[in-house]
Amino acid sequence: MWLPLLGLIVGIFLGLLTDIRIPEEYSNYLSIAVLAALDTLFGGIRAHMQNIYDEKVFVSGFFFNILLAASLAFLGVHLGVDLYLAAVFAFGVRLFQNIAVIRRILLTKWSTNKNKN
């Protein structure tokens, strides 16, 4: 149970300590990738709560979404179309939906528990 948390902390530390300089135009890709990762994470949490959680789907979705978002942004930059907006939009909407689902599940759980008590 503590292992994922430990991993998160270690990851944050590594990210703060690394002093890699990346060009400014690639910062967009990074933010898209972060968004994709968050989306996948919340998707996984929601799936877990709805008991349809599949590890393979989650892990593959996590990395694949990151890569896809980054490449989409890359393509957008090179085509002169702001395709990363599409990624932001899609991931943002899904993020909100996922969080909303999680909230509702939590609420129902909480209310059923209250009723039981």
Place this chain on the structure above:
Amino acid sequence: MRMIKVKGKHVILSLVCLVLGFMIAFSYHFTQKEINQKNTNLTSKQWEKTIDLRNQLIELEELNRKLQKELNQKQDKVLENEKDLSKEAEAFVTLAEDAEKYRMFLGKVKVKGQGVMVQLSDGAYDPKEDNINNYLVHEYHVFKVINELYISGAAAIAINGQRLTSHSYIICNGPVITVDGIQHPAPFVITAIGEPEVLASALNLTGGVKDQLVNDNIVFSLEKKSEIILNPILGQS
């Protein structure tokens, strides 16, 4: 078996969390740095402009320095020239003074000063003397007086108002004497500028010019003057 499965699950989850944390942290870190950069550094356009202006400033300063150096050099030159000019002016002043002096000596300008006036008149007619020449003023009498005056330090001498120069000539011409081609009859008034006492005593020397002239029956009169004006010789180069 179940434990291992759970552990594997957790390992994968922790890996995902690690990647997520890394990405979030890195992104945060990067953005923060970017913000700092934006705050501290200027944008490239401003940067270029700054560099451009700075270069211009440097150029102008260099130009200024060059011009300042040039100005200093020029000022030095001006100073030198002024010094030269002042030296030249001094030289000119002395030259002018010299020229004035020489002009005075040459009789080109009017001179004024104290001096003596000598009048030589023919002697009174003496029936005992056969030769009229014995009581006439001759040019050698005039010569004697003039020479004596010059020797005694006369600065300028004139005969009947005519200035003598260094190349004047006096010739006897019967009843008159000719000075530089101009005839002068007796009496001859010789005016000399110089120290009056010296000139007078030189002429009055016992056995000197005055006595000799008096011996030759010439009426000799000497007068000290506090101011004598001698006119320049005109019409001559």
